[in-house]
Amino acid sequence: MPQFLNSRDADFDVRFTALLGMKREDSPDVDEIVAGIIADVRARGDAAVLELTARFDRLELTAQTMRFTPAEIDGIAATVPAAERDALELAADRIRAYHVRQMPENELWTDPDGATLGWRWTAVQAAGLYVPGGLASYPSSVLMNAVPAKVAGVKRLAITVPTPDGVVNPAVLLAAKIAGVDEVYRIGGAQAVAALAYGTGSIAPVDKITGPGNAFVAAAKRRVFGKVGIDMIAGPSEILVIADADNDPDFIALDLMSQAEHDESAQSILITDDDAFGRKVADAVAARLETLERRAIAGASWRDFGAVITVRDLDEAAALADRIAPEHLELCVADPEALSEKISNAGALFLGGFTPEAVGDYVGGPNHVLPTARSARFSSGLSVLDFMKRTTIARMTPAALKAIGPAAETLAKSESLEAHGLSVRVRLDKLNEG
Amino acid sequence: MPQFLNSRDADFDVRFTALLGMKREDSPDVDEIVAGIIADVRARGDAAVLELTARFDRLELTAQTMRFTPAEIDGIAATVPAAERDALELAADRIRAYHVRQMPENELWTDPDGATLGWRWTAVQAAGLYVPGGLASYPSSVLMNAVPAKVAGVKRLAITVPTPDGVVNPAVLLAAKIAGVDEVYRIGGAQAVAALAYGTGSIAPVDKITGPGNAFVAAAKRRVFGKVGIDMIAGPSEILVIADADNDPDFIALDLMSQAEHDESAQSILITDDDAFGRKVADAVAARLETLERRAIAGASWRDFGAVITVRDLDEAAALADRIAPEHLELCVADPEALSEKISNAGALFLGGFTPEAVGDYVGGPNHVLPTARSARFSSGLSVLDFMKRTTIARMTPAALKAIGPAAETLAKSESLEAHGLSVRVRLDKLNEG
Incomplete structure (x- = not known):
């Protein structure tokens, strides 16, 4: 059985924090x-x-x-x-x-002081x-x-x-x-x-x-x-599904199992605003676990790391999702776009009842290499940018150097970096002679 | 004295490769x-x-x-x-x-199958x-x-x-x-x-x-x-200056010293197509090193890691620059834009004789947190993207799921991930009933 949590319970914060902190992977030290x-x-x-x-x-x-x-x-x-x-x-x-x-644009512009600035991306x-x-x-x-x-x-x-x-x-x-x-x-x-x-x-x-x-x-x-x-060092896979009672419990159960079947360390979490629906999904998971080919793996994952969380409303669901920062996030609710606006920490969003995560794993178009272990708080899935780098560009004119060079010299002196300051000063002196 | 290399010399490749491979930092194991x-x-x-x-x-x-x-x-x-x-x-x-x-754009579009796809950036x-x-x-x-x-x-x-x-x-x-x-x-x-x-x-x-x-x-x-x-783990700072004979040797010397004064492990390299100019710059460095406040540090860096490389022409300079993949790259040549197009591995470019790197360190506008130790081959300087993450978005319609869902099911089966396939299949069956 997975954990059942209810945000109305007195011990909810303690249990939710424990769920977030669960160590799921015990990598051998090689x-x-x-x-x-x-x-x-x-x-x-x-x-x-x-x-x-x-x-x-x-x-x-x-x-x-x-x-x-x-x-x-x-x-x-x-x-x-x-x-x-x-x-x-x-x-x-x-x-x-x-x-x-995703291909990024190169940029080059001239600023009010006459400096040319920009950047260029290369593979x-x-x-x-x-x-x-x-x-x-x-x-x-x-x-x-x-x-x-x-x-x-x-x-x-x-x-x-x-x-x-x-x-x-x-x-x-x-x-x-x-x-x-x-x-x-x-x-x-x-x-x-x-x-x-x-x-x-x-x-x-x-x-x-x-x-x-x-x-x-x-x-x-x-x-x-x-x-x-x-690229990132990926941890075990995770899915969070936020679903209201207008879903087929079996569909949601299969979505949860599609992560659980990857790995005994995978984690599948359901958040719902309907306690009875949560129980129905858990029952549907139990039924599916009787026949799934990978039931040993999926069952272990669900038993050890699975969770069904009942919340008061979808706003609360969004706030919890941001704390979980899931790799995959399905929003199976009436207005998934509106709910998605309230969530900022997630690797990939799957909106509405016709977007099972498995579509995204294979043919949706977005990448399936995604941040795990709560790292969606600070990182993104794989993209073309991972295979490119950006070179910044600056070109001063004499006028631009006259305008901003003295400030550079002042800051160099304040940081006791004399040669930095002199490299600006000798050019300013030459310009002032000229 | 720094190293003097000439691309015409028989041992050039060996010496240049050794220069690239120099270990400059000996971090204590803490x-x-x-x-x-x-x-x-x-x-x-x-x-x-x-x-x-x-x-x-x-x-x-x-x-x-x-x-x-x-x-x-x-x-x-x-x-x-x-x-x-x-x-x-x-x-x-x-x-x-x-x-x-640098602020990235969010994107959202509908593809020919009716799927809504895109991404959203958040801080x-x-x-x-x-x-x-x-x-x-x-x-x-x-x-x-x-x-x-x-x-x-x-x-x-x-x-x-x-x-x-x-x-x-x-x-x-x-x-x-x-x-x-x-x-x-x-x-x-x-x-x-x-x-x-x-x-x-x-x-x-x-x-x-x-x-x-x-x-x-x-x-x-x-x-x-x-x-x-x-962010990155920065190594000692580096500058590469590519300069032709139409430069004041003292200006270039100060640019080289503005890296060298940071740290005894810093590295300053000049590439020029004029051997005599290279010698003049080295002489100018020697003269500056008599009086610079941080001459002990800058002198050690220049002696141990500095290099003056004479090349046949600027194309050769560009090719060597790409192998060095410098953190900072000054192009003090007649047409720095044209030369810059031939180089893809560099953290930051400083174009023309009026853009000493020190301007970029302080007031140019581009970031001065840049990839060191040849990592400009695969990484970029600090940017707003380092403080943001991208969440991908996918929403299938019934028609889109009908169009691409079967391919997802096929691939899931071929990867022996049954629940993945079933999560798509149950939805397709429901749509086909409806």
């Missing part, structure tokens, strides 16, 4: 092992990567066979059934159409995308990472995907092909992250690494951060 | 100490912060006197000389005018700004962090600034006042970062922490990352 792997890859390059791949993935490769050839990719991708191919292409088209709109030159192997080898994640990178203009996009015992998910290769990925390597784990960050004889280094992974991959990404950029 | 301080502040709140402040800053405070009162801020800020006050106000106005233009609700004490207590850094936060719409902006022995830089308090900072605390070190991240009895927690600091502050920011957002 940092020392990962540090050793990274050092090995830096020192020995391909040889280290090949040895580690033989050991962990039971796969003997060479520097030549580490990378899928275009013909291999074509051949394996061709085995994907037509329905899945069509679905991936529809998803890629929609994700592309959404992310193209990261090379990016690497980590794709997990095995059961979590999701083609949808390939699209969600690779399409924005290519929209941003990344020239060289490399994927690493471990293929334990040589097994690869053909849909992953098809998604890579559809997204325009340039290189795909049969490697994984911390050694793949190290190879992308530092390069090896046969893998050129990249500037940015994104994509999900296990504890080893997460630890490796943390360690190479600074040498390269990384 | 992570264990910092972990202890953070744990202590989490456990004991104000009491821990007050004890640590007494120990490290030799300052006895109470929960009441930890925060500057508005009257104290007014009184101390009033002691700043008028010229400095005017300069700070001019700087704040220009920084504000620049950053207002981080509370932010904390770390300001170092002592010599590096720069009012300009207060403006560069606080003004963008306030432009973004951050409601609550708290500053921590250590005041060892009770000494505070009045210009820091004035800058805080000008920028509209809401709270200023007399605390510093890892304990201040912990207090901002986790809160204490008298300091409410924030969502994001920015600002420079020593090794303890940097380690604390790394440790609280995830609980709160942080």
Whole structure:
């Protein structure tokens, strides 16, 4: 059974705060092992990567066979059934159409003092995308990472995907092909992250690494951060559904389960203004948990971290949502737009009863790489901006320097940075002579 | 003497690569100490912060006197000389005018399938700004962090600034006042970062922490990352100047020294297409180093990390600049705009002979918090976006769900996520019944 909370109860604040503070993930401390792997890859390059791949993935490769050839990719991708191919292409088209709109504008203007100011956005030159192997080898994640990178203009996009015992998910290769990925390597784990960050004889280094992974991959990404950029370190997935009594309890139950089935550490929370409806949803979840394929995982998640919260009204729901700062937020209420205006901390909003989060996971268009663990308070989902950087631009004219240079000189002196001040002063003196 | 490199030399690539790979910073490993301080502040709140402040800053405070009162801020800020006050106000106005233009747009559109898609930007609700004490207590850094936060719409902006022995830089308090900072605390070190991240009895927690600091502050920011957002961990400062022979060598020398005087680990590099000009600049640096107040620091930086690189032409200079990915890049050439188009990796560009970097440090308008250590390959300077987050929006209509829902169901099945698929299927079935 999940927790049932009611905002009218005397102990509500205590219990809600405890719910917010729940530790859901107990990552093993693999940092020392990962540090050793990274050092090995830096020192020995391909040889280290090949040895580690033989050991962990039971796969003997060479520097030549580490990378899928275009013909291999074509051949394996061709085995994907037509329905899945069509679905991936529809998803890629929609994700592309959404992310193209995120392309930022360059700006350049002249201010009243005559200074030209602005900025210019450029794409990261090379990016690497980590794709997990095995059961979590999701083609949808390939699209969600690779399409924005290519929209941003990344020239060289490399994927690493471990293929334990040589097994690869053909849909992953098809998604890579559809997204325009340039290189795909049969490697994984911390050694793949190290190879992308530092390069090896046969893998050129990249500037940015994104994509999900296990504890080893997460630890490796943390360690190479600074040498390269990384995306967020994602925690277990979460959904918050705010629903009134005008919903089918079974629909809401399935939405809650679509997070719970990801991971025993996932969290699904329902907030409703109708206590009886909340009970009906919990009953519907119980019924679904009898037959769902992933009922062991989903059941554990719901039992340990699930919650049904009854509130007085939707304003209260909005205030609680802002404290939860959920990764995914469904608003299944009569006027979801109005309710959404009252909430600022959420990774992604799904409005109305016809927008199950699963649509957003695959084909909605917005990205499904989203901030977890309450980090929507300060961060955003993946976007084209994650594959771009902004260079600021300033150009002074003699008149502009005369107008604002003395203030710079004054501040430099006050901060005891003499050369800063002099670099302005010598130019002002020359202008004043001239 | 700095290094002299010439791209015509046989060993140029080796030497240039070595220059890029130079380790300039040897941070002490204070992570264990910092972990202890953070744990202590989490456990004991104000009491821990007050004890640590007494120990490290030799300052006895109470929960009441930890925060500057508005009257104290007014009184101390009033002691700043008028010229400095005017300069700070001019700087704040220009920084504000620049950053207002960075405010991102919300978007909402209806796609051909009838789905409503878009995103909305909102400000981080509370932010904390770390300001170092002592010599590096720069009012300009207060403006560069606080003004963008306030432009973004951050409601609550708290500053921590250590005041060892009770000494505070009045210009820091004035800058805080000008920028509209809401709270200023007399605390510093890892304990201040912990207090901002986790809160204490008298300091409410924030969502994001920015600002420079020593090794303890940097380690604390790394440790609280995830609980709160942080800005970059800045390394030692750098400047690259690309200059042709039509410049006054002394001006360029001062520009190089304006980085070198920050820190013995700072790096100043000149690239020129005229070998003789490069020698003249080096001579001018040597002359300036005889009299500069901070000649010990600037001289060590120039000796250990400085470089003068002669290239065949400006195209070659641009290619090298992209590999260096400098924090600051001055283009002192006849057509700096044309040259700038060939460079994509740089934190900030300063175009033409009248734009010494020092103008940008204080009053130009663009931010002076910029990516160091080659991270301009994948990251950008501080902006209003660092104090905002984006929530994506999706709303399906029945028609939109009918159009794209089946593809989501197909992909969910292919990823063995049954509840995902069912959450779409039950809605489609209901629509098909209706």
